[in-house]
Amino acid sequence: MTNIIDGLQCGHFDRDSFTALQSAGLSGVVVTCGFWEGTVESLDSLGRWRDLIAENSDVTTIALTPDDIVQAGRDGKVAAILGYQNANLFEGRIRFVELFAELGVRVVQLTYNNQNELAGSCYEAEDSGLARFGREVILEMNRAGMLVDCSHVGNRSTLDAIEASEKPIAVTHANADSLFAHKRNKTDDVLRALGETGGVIGCAAYRNITGDHYCKSIENWCEMVARTVEIAGIDSVAIGTDRSHNFTAPDYAWMRMGRWTRGIDYGAASAARPGKAPPPDWFLTLQDMDKIPNGLRSVGFSEEEVEKIAHGNWLRLYRATFRNSDS
Template identity: 30%
Template sequence: MTAPTLSRRALLIASGAAAMTLPMRWAQAASWKGYRDSIVIDGLGGPGSITAEPGQPLTDAHLKDVRDSGLAAVLVTVGAVGTMTQDEAFKEAVRSMLDMDREIARHPDTFASVRKAADIAAAKKAKRTGLIYGVQDGVAFESDLDLLEDLHQLGLRVVQPTYNRRNLLGDGCMEPANAGLSRTGVEAIERLNSLNILVDLSHCGRQTSADAIKASKQPVAFTHTGCAAVIEHPRHRTDEELRAVADKGGVSGVFFMPYLSGGKQPTAADVIRHLDHMINVAGEDHVSIGTDGTISPAVLDQKYKDTFADTTRRRKEAGIAAPGETEDGYLFANDLNTPRRLETLGQMLADRGHSATRIEKILGRNLLRVFSEVWRG
């Protein structure tokens, strides 16, 4: 029997989409003066609310949050993760991209479509947020790599070969065997390179990641992760892995997750601690941000708590939950709870002595460079 699968909405809930209403002191947080003119990119996130029903349109408040965010682009997950047939996964990915296309068409003053890196700069100039399509599980094409061409034609630009578990391409980070890429997985990396799709290894196992880095002829990324040297966790990356991605010309992005603090509610200080370590290991040209959350803050009300608890249970039933996921372990940095959270983070980095050039790279320029190199335009 097929195990439960998780929609994009459910994935966001259980992977960092939550945020409480800010205390007044954070609502007035200092802002980094370079933010307005910087190209800011969230390496994983998205618009909307985690408590919205499937198919429910974005509200005016959600759209305002996107416009207020100052984000030039955000990588949004299309499709689902979990154990399912290839046909189901492919259909879900296609449907999800078409749904996002409709949102862009409905709100051209807020969103822009991203197919090449130049689209991000254009979105910034037009004061819109570009939506980059990515999948977090390769099951949609795992036994038919020709399907990648169809997905690319529809706008897919970032691909994670595996999620937390094993598929036909390789092992995810929760597989104890750590078997690495399969032959088909190596072929998939080659096909992704030929289509100029960025290879994202955020949820891949250690050996799968090493194999993919070796096989890829283009830069690769860990778009949303943490540092294993700071806090050991299967979703975090070792110094060796961070250096390998940097040597390949890629980037590693820090997420806003409780894994950063050993399962406790993360704070900006936790994010910065991992950023500092990542910069020291990989260099300032190879570090970015992938919040793994929604742009809009959320109120931690009963509806949210019930939704979060239900999704956490379903992730465990599907066998795709990571260690430390609990029904009340809300996944957000509680002092970066604003649509302009990266502006607040930028000022915090500046206060620690990081240069404006370095901050601009971390908040988006490094990702833009990698997108330009991989997408070839």
């Protein structure tokens, strides 16, 4: 079975989540520890994650280095890579970057759905670009061993981040806007810039940003991956499904509206299709991730290319960015 690393999932993981991912052949997954939470709430979340993983240590472990992910695969476990989908956990304090890195956080997104003091979001009418503080945070993340994620970041700010970072960055869960037009997806110039600098995009399987056609079958989704490779290059495309676990209506409300509005915000959904998006037709259960390697083969990828997309490209990027890595 080909090992798989998923660049981002979210939701309320439990033992069943990890055993399902284990059976699908995952050796690693970036888990979302928070969206809008500040420092103390983010610390609370880390505490809960540590408890969950300790209680299920026979099937999962926390990964601090790429070698931890490789070892988890050898042991038949799923390595949880701790990440946040917003920079609120730092609360404007540059020194908190290093502190959270020392607590095991390895992936942080500069912004979520709103502009913040670091950069512009994909949903703002105007993308402000990277702020001075954003540049400082990126350099501190480089130094501390955190991967910079720009999945919900605006295209201009993402290009700024690629230029500002001393290490390659990621778009952990999005698709090419030229293949399915959506504010959450990335323009071809962003994807080419990722490819030119060693960055990686994790192709998403979230219907709202993937579209019904690419969700219809594993072959269609893998064809989308192949077309993304044509833009970014074979070394810069991986998997970032954006799969959610055990989410209910209040969870979607928090994810989309947080504490910043009294109104209704649909996030990547719309008034015509509110609420939870149906999963892809080929991805009804977590175990269905085991279809991905053969799906990639079916659209013409070689064994070497399947390995890169399934896990190799993420491992290369983690080795280039994580603290305590071998290279």
